[in-house]
Amino acid sequence: MHAFDVLGDPVRRRILELLADGEQTAGALSATIQAEFGISQPAVSQHLRVLREHGFATVRAEGTRRVYAVAPTGLHEADEWLERFRGFWSQRLDALATELARGKRERRLASDTVDQAPASERKEQDNARHHRRDRRDAA
DSSP states (O other): OOOOHHHHHHHHHHHHHHHOOOOOOOHHHHHHHHHHHHHOOHHHHHHHHHHHTTTTTEEETTTEEEEEEHHHHHHHHHHHHTTTTHHHHHHHHHHHHHHHHHHHHHHHHHHHHHHHOOHHHHHHHHHHHHHHHHHHHHH
8 A cells, every 4th residue: 555545534634634733542542433434443443553564653562541642754754756746836935935035135125215215205105005905995
């Protein structure tokens, strides 16, 4: 089963979300999943088994309890598969960062220009800005 087949199930994703907050006993996981999804304890156990067998979770005995934790192996498989696609969103995020920086710079320059203008000119600019806003609000 591929990593995304494991992650494709909402119950297994939820179990991983719970485990991301820290180790949990099988009983605690089962109670939460049963309450949220309305499935039986054996069904929860089956999902835990799939997560263990595919490297997404580990289990250790603690007395009579079974304590589950996130395991990195399955997540690494998903991460490696996604690696080839990161360039698509990295480029877009870089472009977004450039545009945000450009906008900040333009606002700062515009603000500096207004601050350096003579008082009478700043008053005219403020009046024009308020007039445009009033017309827009009236529309």
